[in-house]
Amino acid sequence: xxxxxxxxxxxxxxxxxxxxxxxxxxxxxxxxxxxxxxxxxxxxxxxxxxxxxxxxxxxxxxxxxxxxxxxxxxxxxxxxxxxxxxxxxxxxxxxxxxxxxxxxxxxxxxxxxxxxxxxxxxxxxxxxxxxxxxxxxxxxxxxxxxxxxxxxxxxxxxxxxxxxxxxxxxxxxxxxxxxxxxxxxxxxxxxxxxxxxxxxxxxxxxxxxxxxxxxxxxxxxxxxxxxxxxxxxxxxxxxxxxxxxxxxxxxxxxxxxxxxxxxxxxxxxxxxxxxxxxxxxxxxxxxxxxxxxxxxxxxxxxxxxxxxxxxxxxxxxxxxxxxxxxxxxxxxxxxxxxxxxxxxxxxxxxxxxxxxxxxxxxxxxxxxxxxxxxxxxxxxxxxxxxxxxxxxxxxxxxxxxxxxxxxxxxxxxxxxxxxxxxxxxxxxxxxxxxxxxxxxxxxxxxxxxxxxxxxxxxxxxxxxxxxxxxxxxxxxxxxxxxxxxxxxxxxxxxxxxxxxxxxxxxxxxxxxxxxxxxxxxxxxxxxxxxxxxxxxxxxxxxxxxxxxxxxxxxxxxxxxxxxxxxxxxxxxxxxxxxxxxxxxxxxxxxxxxxxxxxxxxxxxxxxxxxxxxxxxxxxxxxxxxxxxxxxxxxxxxxxxxxxxxxxxxxxxxxxxxxxxxxxxxxxxxxxxxxxxxxxxxxxxxxxxxxxxxxxxxxxxxxxxxxxxxxxxxxxxxxxxxxxxxxxxxxxxxxxxxxxxxxxxxxxxxxxxxxxxxxxxxxxxxxxxxxxxxxxxxxxxxxxxxxxxxxxxxxxxxxxxxxxxxxxxxxxxxxx
Amino acid sequence: xxxxxxxxxxxxxxxxxxxxxxxxxxxxxxxxxxxxxxxxxxxxxxxxxxxxxxxxxxxxxxxxxxxxxxxxxxxxxxxxxxxxxxxxxxxxxxxxxxxxxxxxxxxxxxxxxx
Ligand code: SRM
Ligand SMILES: Cc1cc2nc3c(=O)[nH]c(=O)nc-3n(C[C@H](O)[C@H](O)[C@H](O)COP(=O)(O)OP(=O)(O)OC[C@H]3O[C@@H](n4cnc5c(N)ncnc54)[C@H](O)[C@@H]3O)c2cc1C
Ligand code: SF4
Ligand code: FES
Numbered sequence: 001x002x003x004x005x006x007x008x009x010x011x012x013x014x015x016x017x018x019x020x021x022x023x024x025x026x027x028x029x030x031x032x033x034x035x036x037x038x039x040x041x042x043x044x045x046x047x048x049x050x051x052x053x054x055x056x057x058x059x060x061x062x063x064x065x066x067x068x069x070x071x072x073x074x075x076x077x078x079x080x081x082x083x084x085x086x087x088x089x090x091x092x093x094x095x096x097x098x099x100x101x102x103x104x105x106x107x108x109x110x111x112x113x114x115x116x117x118x119x120x121x122x123x124x125x126x127x128x129x130x131x132x133x134x135x136x137x138x139x140x141x142x143x144x145x146x147x148x149x150x151x152x153x154x155x156x157x158x159x160x161x162x163x164x165x166x167x168x169x170x171x172x173x174x175x176x177x178x179x180x181x182x183x184x185x186x187x188x189x190x191x192x193x194x195x196x197x198x199x200x201x202x203x204x205x206x207x208x209x210x211x212x213x214x215x216x217x218x219x220x221x222x223x224x225x226x227x228x229x230x231x232x233x234x235x236x237x238x239x240x241x242x243x244x245x246x247x248x249x250x251x252x253x254x255x256x257x258x259x260x261x262x263x264x265x266x267x268x269x270x271x272x273x274x275x276x277x278x279x280x281x282x283x284x285x286x287x288x289x290x291x292x293x294x295x296x297x298x299x300x301x302x303x304x305x306x307x308x309x310x311x312x313x314x315x316x317x318x319x320x321x322x323x324x325x326x327x328x329x330x331x332x333x334x335x336x337x338x339x340x341x342x343x344x345x346x347x348x349x350x351x352x353x354x355x356x357x358x359x360x361x362x363x364x365x366x367x368x369x370x371x372x373x374x375x376x377x378x379x380x381x382x383x384x385x386x387x388x389x390x391x392x393x394x395x396x397x398x399x400x401x402x403x404x405x406x407x408x409x410x411x412x413x414x415x416x417x418x419x420x421x422x423x424x425x426x427x428x429x430x431x432x433x434x435x436x437x438x439x440x441x442x443x444x445x446x447x448x449x450x451x452x453x454x455x456x457x458x459x460x461x462x463x464x465x466x467x468x469x470x471x472x473x474x475x476x477x478x479x480x481x482x483x484x485x486x487x488x489x490x491x492x493x494x495x496x497x498x499x500x501x502x503x504x505x506x507x508x509x510x511x512x513x514x515x516x517x518x519x520x521x522x523x524x525x526x527x528x529x530x531x532x533x534x535x536x537x538x539x540x541x542x543x544x545x546x547x548x549x550x551x552x553x554x555x556x557x558x559x560x561x562x563x564x565x566x567x568x569x570x571x572x573x574x575x576x577x578x579x580x581x582x583x584x585x586x587x588x589x590x591x592x593x594x595x596x597x598x599x600x601x602x603x604x605x606x607x608x609x610x611x612x613x614x615x616x617x618x619x620x621x622x623x624x625x626x627x628x629x630x631x632x633x634x635x636x637x638x639x640x641x642x643x644x645x646x647x648x649x650x651x652x653x654x655x656x657x658x659x660x661x662x663x664x665x666x667x668x669x670x671x672x673x674x675x676x677x678x679x680x681x682x683x684x685x686x687x688x689x690x691x692x693x694x695x696x697x698x699x700x701x702x703x704x705x706x707x708x709x710x711x712x713x714x715x716x717x718x719x720x721x722x723x724x725x726x727x728x729x730x731x732x733x734x735x736x737x738x739x740x741x742x743x744x745x746x747x748x749x750x751x752x753x754x755x756x757x758x759x760x761x762x763x764x765x766x767x768x769x770x771x772x773x774x775x776x777x778x779x780x781x782x783x784x785x786x787x788x789x790x791x792x793x794x795x796x797x798x799x800x801x802x803x804x805x806x807x808x809x810x811x812x813x814x815x
Numbered sequence: 816x817x818x819x820x821x822x823x824x825x826x827x828x829x830x831x832x833x834x835x836x837x838x839x840x841x842x843x844x845x846x847x848x849x850x851x852x853x854x855x856x857x858x859x860x861x862x863x864x865x866x867x868x869x870x871x872x873x874x875x876x877x878x879x880x881x882x883x884x885x886x887x888x889x890x891x892x893x894x895x896x897x898x899x900x901x902x903x904x905x906x907x908x909x910x911x912x913x914x915x916x917x918x919x920x921x922x923x924x925x926x927x928x929x
Contacts, residue, residue, distance in 0.1 A: 516877070516878055517853060517854070517878050518835060518853040518877050518878060519877055520875075520877045520878075520880075520882070520889075521874070521875040521877060521882030521887065521889070524875060524877065525875070543833075544833055544834070544835040544836050544875070544876065545835075545875070546875075547875065547884070548873040548874070548875075548884040556870075556873060556884050556885070558867070558885065560868075560869070560870040560873070800831065800832075800833065800838060804838070804839045804840060804841045805826055805827050805831060805832070805838035805839060805840050805849060806826040806827060806840045806841070807840070807841040807842075808824070808840070808841065808842040808843060808924050808925075
């Protein structure tokens, strides 16, 4: 008979204990887990990036449903345990599920503390602990409005930053004279406050909450001094309290938390307490690193081992993008302690070390946190620093003469140096796993060592260790920076533009730390496109960030003249249009007229000064720009279809014209070319286009991701439509998904290869709601772009583009 | 002719050149590109890329540089030199700003070897 193990709570600590257990003895127990939260095990630490929109819930799941099934674990989701019967050796959930145990782990975590001021039970008052809280905050943020966060500690500030990134107007109320008083002195807190205020978060210190006001829902927060902050949501983040009630009711020894001996057993030797609910050596814990150590001890001891847990120093980081704050160890003031402090307010850097007897007890860093791991390592090892006292605060790079490069610094770390604080992974472990398992990348190291798998703030350091182990063989090419102006890749930039609601090129460069004053010819057009795509109607196009062709709506030629291509919808033209073209050619002495490969006519060699006049004449005959220069919709080629062809099955010409009239003017990451053929003979060459339609008796086969330029590639079938309207909806949804996801200059076939055609089909074919949403967003953005750029310029827009600033005639020289 | 060597000719207010942009001055000695960088600094170069003669005035202006529209050479506005691995120089044209008005050297307007 297998022993029965029951776990109450499915948080981060027991999740880790199970992993450890399965590593050594996957079959040892029959396991039942009860979780009050109706979900699997997820990375609670990463709730802040979910709140800010930088990650999704799916990104932070640690063990999905499949994991429990594979390991034969019975997981009761949404079952809060209400009773432990130590006589009968059973636990009972509020829904009446009963499980017997031989061994029990209580891992109920903590609960947020709620200050019992009047109004604290009003709707709209939330805490910050689990996914439900995050959803409540995100819901409130959807309608904009005002948020008040009570509590200026780590959690409160992460909540504030997240809500602000979601577009709320945020005020932080903090009881103490300055923010994060446990970690920071007033000067450092001032730097932090300034940086939060710069991003638009109001901070009110010495704020004593008097009452939360409102009838049914919260409307504001009133302070003791009478100040009123209007609020649509109030987040209480003033501290946590271990969930020890269940243990107490079961008669276990409980103090602040459930008291455990160093082997993690409670006063009942078959019952362990694990995580934030446990009190070990008189301490309770609120960070995962010690909890993960506890988890290892519990797993070992369940299998008959004799491991012990002894608390050691912990380190923590503030996870607010753009605010670097690191603190480690103990930095309270006490007698016999000394401090070394470095301040550089202009660079926004602050570092403080607390020492006793020449050993570092605590370290706080703001602005420049690169040496965090080095200091933390010395704290844990109790290194005597008397030799390097004078340069200590400048960091590892300054020890022993000239500044060390970061790789040398990592090379110099001892094997025991901790790299990942959350998971307690040291340098030696990473290197030995890489060698043992032949790991070659960050994902592999994450999977096998857990390093950087929790809060992710040590990712850079882990990558350096990998580089150290693998030398140049390691290529973190995963992220190719957009250009030399930034280290961020296109995807990160796109994500952050949305998450931080950045709405101008300078705002992107400022917020994302661009290294150049105003970008370069690579990043500026890309950023301009991303902003055009993400904020239709709101963003003011930056002409100076567009390539010349898109700035003047014609194609520059090798001699500095331009070519002009008017639209011919679906390749159709008329005597009137042809006559107007012929007149324009004569009037402006245009040297070359050519049929393009895109079923229309190109007028080549037009002088720049003549462009507006040429356009005026073409406009007068009803023609608009063919956008032959645009990263946007180019041509929709068609064949003659049922109108004339003896094989035609549908009106391919008509459908092509409809598509072109609906989609012209749209900006896309790279050019988009389409074609519609009336039957599978495919005379419009639809099967090598970005998007193609093949008409059949039964409807329309929609193709995509073909190429016939630098690469040759046949299309794939995206799906089938029965009507023209359905075909157009699918095509617009596809193009909108491409607009939102692709990197600048990435053609549809490359994007599809990168994100996988299955994910595209899932979004625009299988999921009708998603398709409709994409379609609606496309329609919305079309509202702002279907104005003929030629007509605008004929009317005087950007006149400076087409006229010289001054002209000095030749005779001038001869005078 | 000698008198002109010291002369400056006004071409218009600096504000008529878009920030991070350029305008062309047509002259007997060949087109001149007058640039206004993001920081407001004014530069002038012969409007001819040292690579294959592309019109630099049509390029994207960034920092104190411009990327040629034809094949993406990056030219320094301060010196006219091609940056990076590319070699070549677009002749620099002397400019002055007086009360927000842009003046260029009269010699440059008439002679090719500015
Ligand atoms: C005019 C035209 C050639 C012609 O005389 O027929 C043409 C002319 C140019 N093509 Fe093209 N392409 C033309 C049809 C095509 C086609 C055929 C088609 O559209 O069915 C292709 C293959 C399909 C495709 O798009 O992949 C084509 C693939 C390219 C490529 C390769 C793109 C790729 O990703 O593989 C480039 C280079 C680029 O875009 O970076 C290019 C670039 C160019 C540029 C814009 C080169 C440049 O940067 O100056 C040429 C501009 C000439 C001008 O000023 O008008 N052109 N080009 C055709 C205009 C079609 C139109 O009505 O708008
Ligand atoms: C927003 C946020 C950010 C954080 N950031 C960091 C960070 O950067 N670094 C860091 O080290 N730590 C961070 N923490 C703290 C860290 O998440 C916790 O220390 C850790 O999750 C605690 O793990 P646990 O397993 O003890 O408890 P929890 O993860 O809280 O899990 C307890 C689970 O037990 C369930 N439960 C409670 N009572 C019962 C019952 N009677 N029956 C059944 N189930 C029950 C609860 O629903 C909960 O799911 C953060 C916490 C939050 C909320
Ligand atoms: S194939 Fe296209 S890009 Fe090449 S020379 Fe012809 S028109 Fe120009
Ligand atoms: S002509 Fe300027 S880069 Fe080629």
